[in-house]
Amino acid sequence: MCAKPVLVSFSRDRFYLSLFFVASCMAGLLINYAPWPVLHLNLLMPALMPMLIFGWVISRPEVGGYAGLFLFGLLQDILFQHAFGTHALFYLGLSLVTVPLRSYLLLCNFSFIWAVFAGMYLIYYLYTGLAAQLFSGQSVPFSIVMARWMLGVAIFPLIFIGLLWSHRLLLWRVKYR
Amino acid sequence: MRLPSRLRVFSTARNAVFPRILWGGLVFAAAMLMVWQVAAPDRAHQFRQKVLVAFSPVLTVASDLSQNITQILFHAGSFTSLKAENHELKERLLNFQALQMDNIKLLEENQALRRQLHVIDDLPMQFISARIISDSSSGFSRNVVINAGKEDGVKKGQVVMADMALVGRVISVEDNIAEVLLLQDFSSRIPVVLANSGEHGILSGDGGNLLQLRFLSQHQLSQSGETVLTSGKGGGIPPGLLVGYVQSADVDGVGVVPASDIGRLRFVQVVDYGYSPLILKEQPMKTTQTP
Numbered sequence: 001m002c003a004k005p006v007l008v009s010f011s012r013d014r015f016y017l018s019l020f021f022v023a024s025c026m027a028g029l030l031i032n033y034a035p036w037p038v039l040h041l042n043l044l045m046p047a048l049m050p051m052l053i054f055g056w057v058i059s060r061p062e063v064g065g066y067a068g069l070f071l072f073g074l075l076q077d078i079l080f081q082h083a084f085g086t087h088a089l090f091y092l093g094l095s096l097v098t099v100p101l102r103s104y105l106l107l108c109n110f111s112f113i114w115a116v117f118a119g120m121y122l123i124y125y126l127y128t129g130l131a132a133q134l135f136s137g138q139s140v141p142f143s144i145v146m147a148r149w150m151l152g153v154a155i156f157p158l159i160f161i162g163l164l165w166s167h168r169l170l171l172w173r174v175k176y177r
Numbered sequence: 178m179r180l181p182s183r184l185r186v187f188s189t190a191r192n193a194v195f196p197r198i199l200w201g202g203l204v205f206a207a208a209m210l211m212v213w214q215v216a217a218p219d220r221a222h223q224f225r226q227k228v229l230v231a232f233s234p235v236l237t238v239a240s241d242l243s244q245n246i247t248q249i250l251f252h253a254g255s256f257t258s259l260k261a262e263n264h265e266l267k268e269r270l271l272n273f274q275a276l277q278m279d280n281i282k283l284l285e286e287n288q289a290l291r292r293q294l295h296v297i298d299d300l301p302m303q304f305i306s307a308r309i310i311s312d313s314s315s316g317f318s319r320n321v322v323i324n325a326g327k328e329d330g331v332k333k334g335q336v337v338m339a340d341m342a343l344v345g346r347v348i349s350v351e352d353n354i355a356e357v358l359l360l361q362d363f364s365s366r367i368p369v370v371l372a373n374s375g376e377h378g379i380l381s382g383d384g385g386n387l388l389q390l391r392f393l394s395q396h397q398l399s400q401s402g403e404t405v406l407t408s409g410k411g412g413g414i415p416p417g418l419l420v421g422y423v424q425s426a427d428v429d430g431v432g433v434v435p436a437s438d439i440g441r442l443r444f445v446q447v448v449d450y451g452y453s454p455l456i457l458k459e460q461p462m463k464t465t466q467t468p
Contacts, residue, residue, distance in 0.1 A: 034236070041440070135215070
């Protein structure tokens, strides 16, 4: 499976893409934060924001920008009771590492992007776990963290390809309607 | 490797000075926020509460949506078994009606005996039903936000129950929302007593679904299935509330399954017993001064 990048005009459609960035990130946050009164879904649900941020940084890093990553990271910290700045720092670090590599990653087979995401996602859980332990003494059983990580890695292709296809559909409609 | 021009859009911008300064500034801001939270936790908490209040309408809509989706996806199949379920419920109703008759007799007898012994009646309980509008269990904390607050009579420290079992307690209240710390949270500590052995201990959460019973006597290990009730020690929580059942007991510790499964709940009841010291701490009682 190879995800071909779809790049059209950047300047003209940026407003629509920015709206889509905000909407997708808000949706990711709210899906994680809303109560799902079945099968302990909240406990096992993987964090969607890192997937979305990774997808956006790989596909369209200029849309969200550093400020967008910072604000959504901060919002995630506030809602999920992490120390303020924990996620903001992670997303800024992620963008710093990923943006220079994205051009090469997009030329690779999707499985390579997937593997990079799996590594990043593991670092995300280790980092947030360490921060939670450090700042508030909170911890989560290792088995639950691993289950979340595996579920997150499993559903990442859906999120990533969904994002790419949404860009294509959105820009096609904007350009040709 | 020379990249195609269509893929070089962002890489040309990375050498610019402004993005680097912006990145550095935001990293500095994030670090400062961390320091601020450690230095002024109260203000940070107030800030968080304000953001939660601002987001509460969005959270309510998201909660409605998630519950509707859950209903459609996970309970659609249950319509097929409605007939069998209806039959079973009718049978249960007959059993409960018989039990109710016995209960009425026992209640009358109990009241008569209490009158003879001059037993002081328990304080009346007041229930405030509220809907769960967010669940942060996918983070490292285990708490929920409910759509009832100060305006509905919710106070900090009140216990929260569901299915007549304890699920947590209110840790912060705003006008229309309140935050409930669940028993499963890492920082939750509840004094409890085992119903059969009378052994006292502290029930703590570890972020997972199973609760841990600590500080029990080593020689009196509890039995599997034993009921765990609140002991009322410390005064924060009334005694005798159902908490859960012992699932496993060995030398490493005692695992307790909560009686109420918070993962499947949509509504909870905030219970006001009226005498919690945690509540009184928030609203000190007026003292009369002797002349």
